Amino acid sequence: MKQPSDLLVSVFDAALLRSASLLVPSIQREEWRREWSAELWHVRRSCISVDDTFSWEAQREITGFCLGAFPDALCLRSQPAKGNPAPVHVHGSATQTLLWLSAALALCFVISRLLPGVEAETEAARYQIKPTVLLVSEAAADSTQPSISAALYQNWKITRQRFFQELAFYRISREAADAGRVSMPWNVAHSTTNLFSLLGLPIKYADQRQDTDFSLPAVILSHDVWMRSFAGDPHIAGHVLRIGHTRVRIAGVAPAGGWQLPGAPDVWLLESDAQFASEASSRTNGYLFAQLSPRGQAAMSGPGISISALNQDGTAIDMFGAPIVAPVEGPWGIYEFALFLALVALPAVTSVSLGDTHVSSHRPSMKQRLNRVVFLGAKFAIIAAIAFAASLDLAYSNTLGYSPLAECLQLLWCFTICLFGFRWAVADQRKRCPVCLRRVTNPATVGLASRTFLGWNGTEMICMGGHALLHVPSLPTSWFSGQRWLYLDSSWDFLFADSCVY
Amino acid sequence: MAAEAKLSHTAAMILQALSAGYVYGFSIMEMTGLPSGTVYPAMRRLERDELIRSQWERQSIADAEQRPPRKYYKLTAAGRATLEASRKRYPLLERLIATEEAKTT
Numbered sequence: 065m066k067q068p069s070d071l072l073v074s075v076f077d078a079a080l081l082r083s084a085s086l087l088v089p090s091i092q093r094e095e096w097r098r099e100w101s102a103e104l105w106h107v108r109r110s111c112i113s114v115d116d117t118f119s120w121e122a123q124r125e126i127t128g129f130c131l132g133a134f135p136d137a138l139c140l141r142s143q144p145a146k147g148n149p150a151p152v153h154v155h156g157s158a159t160q161t162l163l164w165l166s167a168a169l170a171l172c173f174v175i176s177r178l179l180p181g182v183e184a185e186t187e188a189a190r191y192q193i194k195p196t197v198l199l200v201s202e203a204a205a206d207s208t209q210p211s212i213s214a215a216l217y218q219n220w221k222i223t224r225q226r227f228f229q230e231l232a233f234y235r236i237s238r239e240a241a242d243a244g245r246v247s248m249p250w251n252v253a254h255s256t257t258n259l260f261s262l263l264g265l266p267i268k269y270a271d272q273r274q275d276t277d278f279s280l281p282a283v284i285l286s287h288d289v290w291m292r293s294f295a296g297d298p299h300i301a302g303h304v305l306r307i308g309h310t311r312v313r314i315a316g317v318a319p320a321g322g323w324q325l326p327g328a329p330d331v332w333l334l335e336s337d338a339q340f341a342s343e344a345s346s347r348t349n350g351y352l353f354a355q356l357s358p359r360g361q362a363a364m365s366g367p368g369i370s371i372s373a374l375n376q377d378g379t380a381i382d383m384f385g386a387p388i389v390a391p392v393e394g395p396w397g398i399y400e401f402a403l404f405l406a407l408v409a410l411p412a413v414t415s416v417s418l419g420d421t422h423v424s425s426h427r428p429s430m431k432q433r434l435n436r437v438v439f440l441g442a443k444f445a446i447i448a449a450i451a452f453a454a455s456l457d458l459a460y461s462n463t464l465g466y467s468p469l470a471e472c473l474q475l476l477w478c479f480t481i482c483l484f485g486f487r488w489a490v491a492d493q494r495k496r497c498p499v500c501l502r503r504v505t506n507p508a509t510v511g512l513a514s515r516t517f518l519g520w521n522g523t524e525m526i527c528m529g530g531h532a533l534l535h536v537p538s539l540p541t542s543w544f545s546g547q548r549w550l551y552l553d554s555s556w557d558f559l560f561a562d563s564c565v566y
Numbered sequence: 567m568a569a570e571a572k573l574s575h576t577a578a579m580i581l582q583a584l585s586a587g588y589v590y591g592f593s594i595m596e597m598t599g600l601p602s603g604t605v606y607p608a609m610r611r612l613e614r615d616e617l618i619r620s621q622w623e624r625q626s627i628a629d630a631e632q633r634p635p636r637k638y639y640k641l642t643a644a645g646r647a648t649l650e651a652s653r654k655r656y657p658l659l660e661r662l663i664a665t666e667e668a669k670t671t
Contacts, residue, residue, distance in 0.1 A: 132602025
C-alpha cells in the first residue's frame with residue numbers, strides 16, 4: 065500500500081515527464097515517453113526499499129532522474145527528424161538578408177496602415193474635384209476671396225445659362241459650434257445641397273441609421289474636424305450638434321481632398337434653396353462653382369474662361385472661371401519621382417560595379433550567376449518598397465491629415481532611403497560569394513602599405529562555405545584596381561568539412 | 567559519420583559502458599555516475615551519428631517479468647571503431663569500465 069506522500073511524489077514525477085515530453089517533436093513523443101516511463105519504473109524499483117517505506121532521499125533521487133528528461137527532450141528537439149535534410153546554415157546567407165528586409169517591409173506597411181495622415185493623403189489624391197467644375201470669381205478679385213454675392217447666385221440660378229449646366233454656392237461664416245464635449249468656433253460653409261455632387265466628391269460614412277431625425281439640417285464635417293474633434297469615429301453620422309442657434313445632424317464626412325476648396329471650411333451646412341434664399345443676405349459674398357456644359361467645355365480655351373454678366377442693378381461685370389487645380393500629387397507620384405532621382409544619383413555615391421574580376425579561370429555557372437542577379441534585384445525591389453512605406457510613416461508620423469509639408473518630407477525621406485538603401489545593396493553584393501551568396505568573413509590584412517611598389521597589400525576575406533577568397537586592395541593600383549575573387553578548389557575542402565566533435 | 571570522429575570523455579565513457587554490457591540508460595548512469603540529463607542526450611547524439619543503435623525489448627519478455635519493456639542500446643561497427651580510437655586517446659577508459667573480456671583475462 066502506497067503512502068499518500070509517496071503517491072504525491074509519483075504524480076509529481078509523472079507530471080515532470082509529461083511536461084518534458086511536450087518539448088519533444090510530436091512524431092517522436094510517444095516512443096520517448098514510453099522509454100522514460102520504463103526507465104522511471106526501474107529507477108523507482110532500484111531506489112525504493114523492499115519494505116516500501118517512504119524516504120525523502122530516494123524520492124529526491126527519482127525526481128532528479130526525471131529532471132534529466134528536460135535536457136534529453138531539448139536535445140531531441142534540436143536534432144533534425146530522420147529523413148529530413150539538415151537545417152540550412154542561414155547566418156549571413158541570402159535567405160537571411162531577404163527575410164530581414166521582408167520583415168522590415170512588413171513592419172513599415174503595418175505602421176503606414178495605422179497612421180491617419182497616410183490615409184488622408186491617399187484619399188486626397190483619389191478624390192479630386194472634377195476638372196469641368198470652375199470656380200467663378202470677379203476678374204479683378206482674388207479667387208481665394210469670396211466675391212460673388214448670394215443674390216447674384218440666385219439670379220443666375222433662375223436664368224438660362226449658356227455655358228454652365230449646374231451651379232453651386234457657399235458662403236463662409238464664423239460660428240460657435242457645440243458638440244457636447246467640444247465647443248469651439250468653426251468656419252461654417254452655408255452651402256447648397258448640390259455642392260458635393262457637383263464637385264464630384266463622395267460623402268463618407270453617410271448616415272444609414274433608422275433613428276436619425278432627418279428633419280434637422282444636414283452638416284458635412286471636414287476630414288480635419290472629424291479627426292480632431294471626433295477622433296475619427298466612423299459611426300459619427302446621425303449625431304446631433306448645435307451650430308450657432310441651430311440644431312443640425314451630422315450627415316457624413318468630406319474626403320480629405322475637401323481642403324482644396326477656398327475658405328478652408330470646417331463644416332458644410334447644407335441648406336435648401338428656400339432656406340438659402342431666405343437666410344442669406346443678398347450682400348453676403350461667397351464662392352460660386354459652375355459645372356461646364358458640353359458647349360462651355362468646347363468654348364473654354366486656356367486655363368480658364370472669361371465671363372461677362374449683368375449685375376442685379378444692370379451693370380456689367382467681368383468674371384473669370386478657373387478649374388480648381390488640385391496640387392495633390394499623391395503618394396505614388398512623389399514616390400516615382402524620388403525613386404527616379406535616387407537611381408540617377410546612385411552612381412554619384414557608389415561605384416555600380418559589383419567587383420566581378422576573377423583571378424582564376426573558374427567561372428560560376430549560369431545558374432549561380434542568375435541567382436546572384438535575382439538576389440540583387442530582390443534586394444532593390446524590397447528596399448524600394450520599404451522606402452515607399454517608411455517615407456510615408458516618417459512624413460505622417462506627426463500629421464493627422466494631408467499637408468503639403470508632409471508631402472515634401474515624404475519626397476525627402478523616400479529619396480534618402482532609396483539612395484542609401486541601393487548603395488547598401490550594391491556594397492553588400494560585392495561582399496557576397498558568387499557561388500553561395502553568403503557574406504565573406506574573417507578579414508585578414510595582407511602586406512604592408514609601405515611596400516605597395518614591391519607587392520600586393522590589402523584585405524582578404526573568405527567564404528565560410530569554402531568557395532572563394534576575396535582580395536580587396538588597400539590602395540587601388542594600375543595592376544590591381546578593384547576587388548578580385550579567387551575560387552578555391554577541392555584541396556581546401558578539409559578546412560570547411562563539418563567536424564563531429566561531442 | 568567518420569569513424570575517426572573525436573569524442574568527448576563523456577561520450578567515450580558511454581560507448582565503453584555499452585561495450586562492457588551496460589545496455590540501457592539507467593545502468594549506464596549507475597556505472598558511470600553521470601546524471602540522466604547527460605547520459606540520455608549523449609545517447610541520442612551517438613544514435614543520430616550511427617555509433618549506437620537502439621532496439622525495444624520484446625513485450626513477451628517484459629510481460630513474463632511483470633515490468634515495462636525497456637529500450638536497449640548496442641554498439642554499431644562504426645561505434646566500435648570510434649571506441650577503439652577513443653581508447654587510444656583516453657588510455658584509462660578501460661580501467662574505469664572494464665569490459666567482459668578484460669574481466670575474464
